Amino acid sequence: MISTDKKSCPDCGNQSFFLNKAKGEVICRNCSYVIDELMVDLGEDFRATDFEEVKEKSRTGAPFDPRVVNNLHTAVGSWSDLSKVADKKQRMKFERMRKKNNWTSNSLEVNFTTALNQMSTLSSFLKIPEFVEKEAAVIYRKAAEMGLTVKRSIESIVVGSLYVATRIHAIPKSMEEFVSASKISKRT
Numbered sequence: 358m359i360s361t362d363k364k365s366c367p368d369c370g371n372q373s374f375f376l377n378k379a380k381g382e383v384i385c386r387n388c389s390y391v392i393d394e395l396m397v398d399l400g401e402d403f404r405a406t407d408f409e410e411v412k413e414k415s416r417t418g419a420p421f422d423p424r425v426v427n428n429l430h431t432a433v434g435s436w437s438d439l440s441k442v443a444d445k446k447q448r449m450k451f452e453r454m455r456k457k458n459n460w461t462s463n464s465l466e467v468n469f470t471t472a473l474n475q476m477s478t479l480s481s482f483l484k485i486p487e488f489v490e491k492e493a494a495v496i497y498r499k500a501a502e503m504g505l506t507v508k509r510s511i512e513s514i515v516v517g518s519l520y521v522a523t524r525i526h527a528i529p530k531s532m533e534e535f536v537s538a539s540k541i542s543k544r545t
Contacts, residue, residue: 366390468506472497476515482538483530485523493522513545 365372371387383393473494480490496518500506506514516539523530536543 366392465501468501468511469498472501472506472511472515475512476519479515479519479535479538483519483534485519485528485530486526489522489526489528490519492525493519496521510541510545512539513541515539516541 366374366385366388368390369385369388371385373386374392375384375386376382377384381394382391384391476490476493476497479485480493485493493515497514500514500518516535520530520532520535522528532543535541
């Protein structure tokens with residue numbers, strides 16, 4: 358908690374301290390001098406009984422972003438890594454590993470990749486805020502998981518989900534703006 362050289366307040370000399378656990382600070386009770394800050398709580402984080410509770414209470418890792426296809430995606434190398442491999446045999450093995458890694462994606466992930474790239478382009482073109490784009494990604498994900506994207510164009514579902522998200526957040530965008538930006542008919 359407090360190191361041995363800080364047994365008394367350096368400002369007033371008092372030896373009575375208050376521990377603010379919410380901010381991770383040790384504060385002098387007499388003069389309110391912050392003696393130690395950014396302390397790490399090593400106690401138990403939380404208890405969860407199901408996956409939803411874990412998702413809500415977890416404080417580790419990056420926050421979930423619905424615009425990222427697979428948050429756990431691992432790519433095998435890059436083209437710059439491939440160019441560094443001098444041996445032709447090694448380069449061929451490396452390329453084969455990259456191909457096999459891409460084959461492991463299921464059709465839903467491929468669909469998400471295509472859709473979310475189109476969504477990013479369209480929302481950028483229409484100057485739609487990031488939080489609305491995230492809402493549209495959630496809407497698209499739900500539609501795809503329910504099977505509503507089967508036998509329909511990805512672009513039409515993307516445009517529809519972006520339009521619905523703008524309506525949810527009261528962003529003033531007309532249907533005509535979406536039609537002209539995407540070349541999808543209004544009826545579709």
